[in-house]
Amino acid sequence: MPSILHINASPRYGSSDSLGLARHFIDSVQSAAPETFELETLNLFDDDALPAFGRVAASAKMAVFTGQEQTPEQMAAWEAARSVFDQFAAADAYVFNIPMWNSGIPYALKQWIDIVTQPGWSSVSTRSMGTPVSWKGSWRWPSTPAVSTPQGSRQCSVPTSAARILPIG
Template structure:
């Protein structure tokens, strides 16, 4: 069965514009693709394992071929479970609000858990890094922000949100990426109309994706 993984990086639930736009995509996508299993992952639900000292040691042991301690083995199993959920999908939907010119910290935490050598990427001393999650995978990414929008002066913010996330997608091998942007909404004269337009764009994309 085909699978779509929806990763929500917003903590605002019903108040989240990025989540509302993503849900608009999902509603029409589900109608057009009833055979696809939808898996929804809320990164703010508190279930991500911490990526601290034990995790870092477990990663370095795996990277260097050393034996892991029991604590490291336990964390590595938790990390592998998070990664397997990610790798089980062929299609991805991410909703990402801008936080301080970048992405919410839990999204970076999730990325640090799943982006492991031999799982998400490989490395060759001559050729460098290569993503291991290609195979026709594709992603839709919803970006929202209050003040920043493409083309504004630097005094209105900079975009380390999509530049970081797009680079990560490519790093793990996902190159088929479609963006939906609702940005600079705090400065819009008619924000509600622009918001509804973004939701319509998401619904139209969901029907054809």
């Protein structure tokens, strides 16, 4: 059974428009897909969703770069980071909901990206697919479908006839 990893980068949960759009997109894909898929959601703002990547983990990373032995403390930090990568690498497809965050991405998403892109860890295969779902305030595109969110009916850029997840390009 194929799997989708949904990365929720919003701290607002039930009040999040980007999360509402991502759920709508996932439901649309599931309705149109020829088979069911396993869905796993990673809420980046949950406590302990991501391991700390401070001094010890940075030292562990530098030990990899320089070919040095890691201390037991560094090994534990590196293994915690690797578990996040393994979750990412195990998925067949990805959905990212990314809210507007001071004209950039939320810091928790940046931390997640930094954790999964470590030296020596293989990249995602070319068969992997993903799509970002973002929300930009009250911006509306006239030809897009309305979606019901916690704040009422909104316009979105998620196609209601989503039959597949868009490849990462």
